[in-house]
Amino acid sequence: MTEPDRHVTDATPLLAVVGGGQLARMMQQAAVSLGVRLRLLAESPQDSAAQVVPDVAVGDYRDLHTLRSVTKDCAALTFDHEHVPTEHLQALVEDQVACRPGPQALVHAQDKAVMRARMHELGVPGPRHALVHDAAGVAAFADGVGGFPVVLKTTRGGYDGKGVWLVGSVEESRAAFEAAATADVAILAEEKVDFRRELAALVARSPSGQAAAYPVVESVQVGGVCAEVVAPAPGLSEALATRAQRIALQIAGALDVTGILAVEMFETHDGLVLVNELAMRPHNTGHWSMDGAVTGQFENHLRAVLDLPLGSPQAREPWTVMVNILGGQPEAGPLYDGFPHVFARDPGLKVHLYGKQVRPGRKVGHVTAYGDDLEEVRDRARHAAAWFRGDLGDESE
Amino acid sequence: MTEPDRHVTDATPLLAVVGGGQLARMMQQAAVSLGVRLRLLAESPQDSAAQVVPDVAVGDYRDLHTLRSVTKDCAALTFDHEHVPTEHLQALVEDQVACRPGPQALVHAQDKAVMRARMHELGVPGPRHALVHDAAGVAAFADGVGGFPVVLKTTRGGYDGKGVWLVGSVEESRAAFEAAATADVAILAEEKVDFRRELAALVARSPSGQAAAYPVVESVQVGGVCAEVVAPAPGLSEALATRAQRIALQIAGALDVTGILAVEMFETHDGLVLVNELAMRPHNTGHWSMDGAVTGQFENHLRAVLDLPLGSPQAREPWTVMVNILGGQPEAGPLYDGFPHVFARDPGLKVHLYGKQVRPGRKVGHVTAYGDDLEEVRDRARHAAAWFRGDLGDESE
Numbered sequence: 001m002t003e004p005d006r007h008v009t010d011a012t013p014l015l016a017v018v019g020g021g022q023l024a025r026m027m028q029q030a031a032v033s034l035g036v037r038l039r040l041l042a043e044s045p046q047d048s049a050a051q052v053v054p055d056v057a058v059g060d061y062r063d064l065h066t067l068r069s070v071t072k073d074c075a076a077l078t079f080d081h082e083h084v085p086t087e088h089l090q091a092l093v094e095d096q097v098a099c100r101p102g103p104q105a106l107v108h109a110q111d112k113a114v115m116r117a118r119m120h121e122l123g124v125p126g127p128r129h130a131l132v133h134d135a136a137g138v139a140a141f142a143d144g145v146g147g148f149p150v151v152l153k154t155t156r157g158g159y160d161g162k163g164v165w166l167v168g169s170v171e172e173s174r175a176a177f178e179a180a181a182t183a184d185v186a187i188l189a190e191e192k193v194d195f196r197r198e199l200a201a202l203v204a205r206s207p208s209g210q211a212a213a214y215p216v217v218e219s220v221q222v223g224g225v226c227a228e229v230v231a232p233a234p235g236l237s238e239a240l241a242t243r244a245q246r247i248a249l250q251i252a253g254a255l256d257v258t259g260i261l262a263v264e265m266f267e268t269h270d271g272l273v274l275v276n277e278l279a280m281r282p283h284n285t286g287h288w289s290m291d292g293a294v295t296g297q298f299e300n301h302l303r304a305v306l307d308l309p310l311g312s313p314q315a316r317e318p319w320t321v322m323v324n325i326l327g328g329q330p331e332a333g334p335l336y337d338g339f340p341h342v343f344a345r346d347p348g349l350k351v352h353l354y355g356k357q358v359r360p361g362r363k364v365g366h367v368t369a370y371g372d373d374l375e376e377v378r379d380r381a382r383h384a385a386a387w388f389r390g391d392l393g394d395e396s397e
Numbered sequence: 398m399t400e401p402d403r404h405v406t407d408a409t410p411l412l413a414v415v416g417g418g419q420l421a422r423m424m425q426q427a428a429v430s431l432g433v434r435l436r437l438l439a440e441s442p443q444d445s446a447a448q449v450v451p452d453v454a455v456g457d458y459r460d461l462h463t464l465r466s467v468t469k470d471c472a473a474l475t476f477d478h479e480h481v482p483t484e485h486l487q488a489l490v491e492d493q494v495a496c497r498p499g500p501q502a503l504v505h506a507q508d509k510a511v512m513r514a515r516m517h518e519l520g521v522p523g524p525r526h527a528l529v530h531d532a533a534g535v536a537a538f539a540d541g542v543g544g545f546p547v548v549l550k551t552t553r554g555g556y557d558g559k560g561v562w563l564v565g566s567v568e569e570s571r572a573a574f575e576a577a578a579t580a581d582v583a584i585l586a587e588e589k590v591d592f593r594r595e596l597a598a599l600v601a602r603s604p605s606g607q608a609a610a611y612p613v614v615e616s617v618q619v620g621g622v623c624a625e626v627v628a629p630a631p632g633l634s635e636a637l638a639t640r641a642q643r644i645a646l647q648i649a650g651a652l653d654v655t656g657i658l659a660v661e662m663f664e665t666h667d668g669l670v671l672v673n674e675l676a677m678r679p680h681n682t683g684h685w686s687m688d689g690a691v692t693g694q695f696e697n698h699l700r701a702v703l704d705l706p707l708g709s710p711q712a713r714e715p716w717t718v719m720v721n722i723l724g725g726q727p728e729a730g731p732l733y734d735g736f737p738h739v740f741a742r743d744p745g746l747k748v749h750l751y752g753k754q755v756r757p758g759r760k761v762g763h764v765t766a767y768g769d770d771l772e773e774v775r776d777r778a779r780h781a782a783a784w785f786r787g788d789l790g791d792e793s794e
Binding site: 334 | 408409410422423425426428429430431432434447448449450451453609691692700705706707708709711713731732733734736737740741744745746747748749750751752762
């Protein structure tokens with residue numbers, strides 16, 4: 001796990017970021033305050049972050065030459081997404097580029113089979129799982145976990161519900177194997193956990209080993225996409241919250257993660273937490289922290305990857321609720337036109353738009369509300385997100 | 398006061414900003430969340446804001462052709478500083494550019510004689526004052542206000558203590574008249590107010606007339622430069638706070654200000670407030686609001702100039718203290734090198750660096766601390782600013 005590093009203590013460091021999505025866009029807001037300059041590798045000049053960062057290279061993150069050129073003279077390299085090939089990151093590390101997180105850590109967020117094997121080694125609780133190669137393998141796995149349904153996942157490349165299938169029979173596993181063959185990846189089978197709800201534990205960790213744990217949140221997923229996050233998770237016992245934070249800190253330390261690590265978990269009916277997924281970058285379940293915590297996850301990600309002391313992850317308010325704005329139907333009109341209503345109704349609401357083309361179901365922004373009364377705070381955030389989406393039509397129509 | 402406007406309800410409006418200083422830089426952070434694009438007219442590509450905004454024109458704000466080209470297709474025009482010639486703004490208004498604030502408002506922040514005359518008309522309390530043309534005029538003015546010292550100010554072009562002289566005799570007024578002759582501006586004499594402290598009342602006001610008043614703050618000036626701001630002003634009676642807010646709202650309404658109006662005031666020993674200066678843009682006395690209020694002044698400035706409903710100006714914490722980071726001696730080293738100490742000492746501190754070259758006395762950033770105990774909060778903010786400045790040397794040296 002030793003990683004040769006460029007020194008990052010020079011004045012006004014330049015930080016390379018692969019990916020031009022909303023995570024890089026929100027990193028830019030934090031970078032402006034820190035006086036840190038970002039250099040972006042985007043796929044298009046229209047990318048969410050490319051609209052707000054002056055120093056943008058448009059290119060392919062799967063091309064090592066491009067990665068080398070973008071990281072030249074940068075204090076460190078970090079990521080908006082986890083899709084850079086592991087072997088390219090290893091080559092960059094050999095070039096003395098400070099990859100944060102490094103490839104040995106990041107592979108656990110890229111490859112679910114590697115992640116599951118490592119979690120098992122670490123004794124971290126998770127669902128039962130096995131690599132399956134064909135329908136017979138699925139049938140055998142289902143037998144071993146008490147029958148169907150089971151969950152099938154591509155080991156690489158999935159996100160936001162893509163690359164995940166809940167299958168009720170051997171026959172239903174066909175689509176997963178077809179997709180895996182097309183993408184040349186393997187299939188991991190996991191038991192279907194009968195969970196009470198989903199939690200997420202976020203930690204920031206720096207190369208020097210300092211770590212900060214955010215309050216554990218509840219996340220509500222709809223169709224495999226994060227819809228809503230409540231911070232802190234309502235009614236979560238202190239014991240279980242501590243257990244979730246300890247697991248996240250253990251993983252961050254054992255894997256030598258630098259930057260934000262998000263650990264998505266299932267809370268089971270019998271009071272256990274099981275690790276579902278890992279992400280090594282600012283995460284949707286941490287967006288609430290921009291307005292609801294002393295130090296937002298984007299600022300702590302930058303502080304971590306630059307090996308600056310971390311900021312307090314404490315919540316500023318009793319309750320903070322983040323609701324994603326998902327693209328609605330085109331007739332809902334431009335998002336900007338939602339402001340007059342939403343802002344007039346709720347002067348305390350915080351809105352973050354990503355500058356992305358609206359497409360049905362696409363994450364195009366989020367809203368955050370905070371306050372003392374959870375029900376009220378949640379209603380405020382839900383109303384605003386629904387309004388932007390165009391879901392609050394005239395019922396007489 | 399009617400102002401022909403382009404409609405600003407189109408999707409993702411483009412907002413032109415004249416000036417590339419730290420105010421425009423911090424507007425960009427707010428613009429990113431709102432999905433609003435800024436187009437900057439900067440003096441150099443190295444300007445504070447030009448480092449963080451992709452759409453930058455480098456040019457001269459005193460050139461009407463440049464202003465016309467920058468504002469083309471923009472929903473509105475706003476300002477990082479108040480130095481654009483009034484006649485150019487009038488020409489832009491005739492071109493249907495939505496200048497926010499408009500020239501009839503802005504002239505009161507540009508020309509102190511115009512401002513004083515208007516405040517007098519409005520019945521707003523201020524120091525006694527008169528335009529003076531020579532030493533004899535200064536002597537006569539001093540006689541009328543009880544003798545020297547008196548304050549002389551150039552009517553245009555002054556800021557941060559520049560263009561202001563406290564003179565104790567007729568002879569001492571020579572420097573002011575020489576500077577005024579060089580700059581081709583007039584000299585305004587004002588009585589020296591024996592004030593208890595300085596206050597600032599900020600309001601945001603939109604073209605439709607909606608206004609929001611921030612808590613009245615205490616500002617501590619050192620050598621004519623804002624050093625420290627405490628929100629809310631400690632020990633200020635509710636009656637006086639309300640009076641200060643009413644004055645700011647009255648001025649904003651009467652002058653048809655759009656965007657942030659900052660009214661700097663003197664609190665006198667006998668419990669009055671007197672208007673000292675006006676600024677029509679986000680203001681140093683409002684920086685605390687970025688971290689300490691529900692809606693920061695930069696976001697409310699953008700919402701106001703785009704005629705969106707304003708956000709809550711409420712304080713989020715009992716006490717918020719902002720201290721400017723002023724450039725120290727070059728041997729203090731780069732500002733960035735202050736982070737390891739400052740962040741390790743105080744995980745709750747918020748730091749905003751402006752990306753500006755450090756020069757002695759120059760505003761190069763600010764720090765904000767908040768909490769329940771004013772003395773502790775103030776000490777935290779002062780310590781961090783002093784550390785960045787390099788003022789906390791080894792006393793044994």
